[in-house]
Amino acid sequence: MDTAARPEADTSLIDDLKRGDPGAYRQAVREYSPGMLAVARFYLDHSSAEEVVQDCWVTVIDAIQKFEGRSGLKTWLHRIVANRCKNKLRSSKREVAMDFSESLEPELANRFNATGRWDLPPKLQFHDSADTLMENGALSDCLDKHLSALPETQRSALMLYEAHQHKSDDVCNILDVSASNLRVLLHRARQKIFLMVETFQETGEC
Amino acid sequence: MLMCRDLAEIASDYIDGELNRRQSLTVKMHLMMCKDCRTFIGNLRASSNLLSVHSASRPDEQFLRQIDERVAEALNNRGTKGSEPD
Structure with missing residues (x-):
């Protein structure tokens, strides 16, 4: 389910994260890291992707204070990861290779x-x-x-x-x-x- | 006329409700007449449902603990900074 579909659970977790509750961070890390890693792996190799996800969690500690809940927490976290990956790609001037020519395997x-x-x-x-x-x-x-x-x-x-x-x-x-x-x-x-x-x-x- | 191969090409769009009404109707009419395509669509849908219940990118516990440690360290640093006099 999108996190926006269960706003109450989300709101309480977000409040705990804003307060800097270590337990809330452990819970959120377990709930959201798989998706964050999936986003990072779209752009980067495995070890760089893990590094970006770790860095993002540290960024979240300050950034969450300004989180207003216009998107779900999950979407917000995934966007942070995507932006960080895009910046990393830009600085290394690498591009993600994709083939969209055929729709059938x-x-x-x-x-x-x-x-x-x-x-x-x-x-x-x-x-x-x-x-x-x-x-x-x-x-x-x-x-x-x-x-x-x-x-x-x-x-x-x-x-x-x-x-x-x-x-x-x-x-x-x-x-x-x-x-x-x-x-x-x-x-x-x-x-x-x-x-x-x-x-x-x-x-x-x- | 929509052939089986054409249907296979747009099968995911059909499953996800991304086709317009006319395209969707054409697919439905084909499915009414073609058992093979009905099986194909059913199986493709089942494959996609499999993924909903199977979260494959489960990070290992060691990676999660590394994050816990970095977060704990950053929270501590913030706490220390916060208690410093101006």
């Missing part, structure tokens, strides 16, 4: 014939709910493996949109991508996960 595109009909249609239906599927430890491990193999750009877009439940506009803003490019990133990433689950269900192998 080659492995999926090859499953259609020349007329645009399925040549190799999906055979199995994923009957189980997401919760039931995730109870399968092997599938969960496989998902981890495939997620870490995704290009950072696709993974961050996917994590912010699916796991951290940001709205499209927020994701575009935080990752600095256009709405149409976000659609491509999300669709490519989902297709890879679809192909992974399909292989897993058909063969039991990751």
Whole structure:
């Protein structure tokens, strides 16, 4: 859920953070760092991303005093991380490489014939709910493996949109991508996960 | 006419409700006639739901403790500064 959807919990946490309560910081660090790291990994390598997230938390101690709650706490934190990453990229004159040319994964595109009909249609239906599927430890491990193999750009877009439940506009803003490019990133990433689950269900192998 | 490949290209837009009414209707009509695409859309949606319940970028506890330490240090410094006379 977006933090804006549970303002009471957020307001109380924000008040505690403003007071400099160490316990509130420990709670917030655990709740928000995964998303902050997903944002940072969109722009930077792993160790630089961790460094930025750590630095951001130190910045938050002073910055939170001016936080007026116009956005949710999560969105605010993610923007701080994104801005810091963009500055870092600017100073190193590096750019994030992205490919938006194709919306279909080659492995999926090859499953259609020349007329645009399925040549190799999906055979199995994923009957189980997401919760039931995730109870399968092997599938969960496989998902981890495939997620870490995704290009950072696709993974961050996917994590912010699916796991951290940001709205499209927020994701575009935080990752600095256009709405149409976000659609491509999300669709490519989902297709890879679809192909992974399909292989897993058909063969039991990751 | 919307072919299966065309539908696969815009499947995420359909799932997320990002298509306009006309496009969405075209997809729905195709889905009524095409079992393979119904399976595909259902499976793609299930894949996307999987990610909602699976938070993959879980930082390790050591990293979180490093943040705790830096935050605690910064809070202490602020406390010390605050108690200094003007």
